Amino acid sequence: MQDHLTAVSDQVNAHFEQILSDIADSPISGAMRYAVSGGKRVRALLVLESARLHNVDSARAIWPACAIEAMHAYSLVHDDLPCMDDDDLRRGQPTVHVKWDETTAVLVGDALQSLAFELTMHPKGAETAEARANLGFGLARAAGAQGMVLGQALDIAAETSPDQLTLNEITTLQAGKTGALIAWAATAGAVMAQADSAPLQAYAAAVGLAFQIQDDVIDVTGDSASVGKAVGKDAIAGKATFVSLLGLDEAKRRASDLVISACDALSLYGQEADTLRQLAHFVISRRT
Amino acid sequence: MQDHLTAVSDQVNAHFEQILSDIADSPISGAMRYAVSGGKRVRALLVLESARLHNVDSARAIWPACAIEAMHAYSLVHDDLPCMDDDDLRRGQPTVHVKWDETTAVLVGDALQSLAFELTMHPKGAETAEARANLGFGLARAAGAQGMVLGQALDIAAETSPDQLTLNEITTLQAGKTGALIAWAATAGAVMAQADSAPLQAYAAAVGLAFQIQDDVIDVTGDSASVGKAVGKDAIAGKATFVSLLGLDEAKRRASDLVISACDALSLYGQEADTLRQLAHFVISRRT
Secondary structure, eight states: OHHHHHHHHHHHHHHHHHHHHTSOOOTTHHHHHHHHSOSOOHHHHHHHHHHHHTTOOHHHHHHHHHHHHHHHHHHHHHHTSTTTTOOSEETTEEOHHHHSOHHHHHHHHHHHHHHHHHHHTOTTSSSSHHHHHHHHHHHHHHHSTTTHHHHHHHHHHHHHOSSOOOHHHHHHHHIIIIIHHHHHHHHHHHHHTTOOOHHHHHHHHHHHHHHHHHHHHHHHHOOHHHHSSOOSHHHHHTOOOHHHHHOHHHHHHHHHHHHHHHHHTTGGGGGGGHHHHHHHHHHHHOOO | OHHHHHHHHHHHHHHHHHHHHTSOOOTTHHHHHHHHSOSOOHHHHHHHHHHHHTTOOHHHHHHHHHHHHHHHHHHHHHHTSTTTTOOSEETTEEOHHHHSOHHHHHHHHHHHHHHHHHHHTOTTSSSSHHHHHHHHHHHHHHHSTTTHHHHHHHHHHHHHOSSOOOHHHHHHHHIIIIIHHHHHHHHHHHHHTTOOOHHHHHHHHHHHHHHHHHHHHHHHHOOHHHHSSOOSHHHHTTOOOHHHHHOHHHHHHHHHHHHHHHHHTTGGGGGGGHHHHHHHHHHHHOOO
């Protein structure tokens, strides 16, 4: 799986290089490049693989693949801000507001969100206007006040609340914070091909939740140096997580069950979907 | 013109009320409502009038009209942040980070940007997917690192630079900061109808620049209470503005000339475009 991700990472980085070189030098162009570099590119791989399953040309699919990575990058830049999670380290590097300043971090995040839509709607991306319009509409819903931003708002509200979240509440929170973009990425290929996206939707729902459970596991079992960002923060803050509510072993078992359901959801695609199955297994075996 | 704007404002507010009531209550839903309330609704009027000129149903045009107001509202919420322009007052009311906090202001801005794209791409908006895709792509470019965010980044960079901006540099800055969204709004109706947008583009370029010159005039001649936000900040900060570079009289004369060109650009539409002509005159006569 790491080979696949490295290959996707190379493609995504090369495409970003080209896109960002078209943007004139400005006070934020360097920080934009910095913010989109690195990362595991799991979301881009989901787009490219779901596109491949539907015979969508990868030269077209690279546009929404970079779009979802730009969207993800914006969310990290804003989440790391002092008024949000206040993190100094991301992917082993200083966060944008540490390396530059808060002003730059706010603007870079804002510009990357716009860029995500620009790439999604780019005429060189999905072939039909119908598909581009559907992708754009779906991305807006996944990113906004009923998706990713809702998840982040609930997460921050939970930190200041005296009550611990229940398992249901954490699941809702994570469905927004992480799940919505993962679902968009995993279904993008079907949307591009105007095919049924239900199997990929089911796959994504299970993988997205497994992804977040594993994040909680890593927060407990990992060390900051190898993870590349602060760990153990949730336990220190006394935040309810999948691990604190279920225990480490049960959390791992649930994640593992979810990966099995995710793989089952792809039966329609046969062996063609093996990379997506490997990705599901990778999600719960990763250490960073 | 004020009657037109009041009517548009009522339409926009009613539509926002409906849209936002569909978003579940969350830690940011109240602040989102607050952020999109008020405002002159000049951009919405541009969308609705350009749609009317191209026989686009106003029930469809209200979607991109609210979209551009959501985008504008996001930009104000973020621009007012302490790390940006640090303003406590907007439209005569406390800014979002003052009434709530910075976390809420960042998230509300982020969610409103997503909402702007959601409304633009909404199937009940522009009739064809082609038009929706074109509107979405254009909005992304207008809002992002080559449009509005670029303008804001240049503006903030200018504040910390020892050099004063030249007239050309201020014109470029404002073309991004204010002009790009105004151009999108004024051409939206033509894009929805898949008609030639060149005359409206020319109108918008002139009106957008006149709008910003008038903003600089108001910053010098207005008082905070009637303007509804802090005034005189540019002069205090020693920032170059159209007024500081041209003098008050010449700035007013240029704005007035721009309004004449803006009106001329609409000759193709005859009397049908009279509301847009009145709007151009309103832009340079407004006091807030």
